[in-house]
Amino acid sequence: MSTSTVTDVSAAERLLAATRQTNGTTRYCWAMTAAGGGGVNARLMGRLASLPGEDEWTVWFLTGDRSRKAGEIRLAGRLTVGYQHDADYAVLIGPATLIEDRPELRRRWQDGWNVFFPGGPDDSAAALVRMEVDRIELCMRGVTPEPFGSRYLALERESTRQWKVVTG
Numbered sequence: 001m002s003t004s005t006v007t008d009v010s011a012a013e014r015l016l017a018a019t020r021q022t023n024g025t026t027r028y029c030w031a032m033t034a035a036g037g038g039g040v041n042a043r044l045m046g047r048l049a050s051l052p053g054e055d056e057w058t059v060w061f062l063t064g065d066r067s068r069k070a071g072e073i074r075l076a077g078r079l080t081v082g083y084q085h086d087a088d089y090a091v092l093i094g095p096a097t098l099i100e101d102r103p104e105l106r107r108r109w110q111d112g113w114n115v116f117f118p119g120g121p122d123d124s125a126a127a128l129v130r131m132e133v134d135r136i137e138l139c140m141r142g143v144t145p146e147p148f149g150s151r152y153l154a155l156e157r158e159s160t161r162q163w164k165v166v167t168g
Contacts, residue, residue: 011165012155012162012163012164012165013163014143015136015138015143015144015153015155015163015165016136016155016163018088018090018138018140018143019090019092019136019138019155020056022083022084022085022088022089022090022138022140023047023083023090025085026083026084026085027046028044028045028046029044029045029046029047029081029082029083030042030043030044030045030081030082031043031044031045031061031069031079031080031081031129032079032080032081032082033069033072033073033076033078033079033080034072034075034076034078035072041068041069041072043069045061045081046061047059047060047061047081048060048061048062048108048110051107051108055132057092057132057133057157058130058131058132058133059079059081059092059094059129059130059131059133060108060128060129060130060131061128061129061131062108062113062116062117062126062127062128062129063098063127063128063129064116064117064125064126064127065098065100065124065125065126065127066125069129070098070127070129073096073097073098073129074098077095077096077097078093078094078095078096079093079094079095079096079129079131080092080093081093081131087139087141087148088138088139088140088141088143089138089139089140090136090137090138090140091136091137091138092131092133092135092136093133093134093135093136093137094131094132094133094134094135095131095132095134096129096130096131096132097129097130098127098128098129099127099128099129099130100127100128102121102122104128105121105122105126105127105128106121106122108121108128109121113126133157134156134157135154135155135156135157136154136155136163137153137154138153138154138155139153145167151167153165153166153167154166154167
């Protein structure tokens with residue numbers, strides 16, 4: 001399949017707005033990591049809201065630092081996160097790292113997490129996952145090309161931090 005790039009900034013902004021809408025109406029998402037033997041492991045996650053002034057396309061999660069997910073992120077260094085609302089979906093892809101910095105954990109900590117990590121943000125088993133989204137694949141009625149779901153559409157983030165539309 002051949003691909004082409006669309007540099008129209010308004011097209012990229014329209015697609016980013018649609019992605020924000022889908023992600024914002026979805027309570028949970030699927031975090032997917034590369035598994036041994038070429039497979040994929042997926043798990044349901046609750047995304048953390050970005051803090052004021054942060055890049056909205058940096059995705060944060062809480063995890064156990066010894067979990068299978070943490071090990072797969074350490075090994076592959078990438079993460080895929082999928083959001084779906086009805087038939088619309090957005091898939092965010094990018095490099096991911098584990099953050100075990102206690103001051104950062106304290107800054108983002110939510111009291112409800114004490115159930116999973118009784119030691120709070122100082123619990124040695126708690127870690128954050130930070131993903132820097134560099135690709136978004138999406139399919140949304142009224143936004144992406146018709147017939148619905150039949151054409152490839154993605155946004156890619158350039159080194160300048162600008163988004164470009166990629167179609168195929």
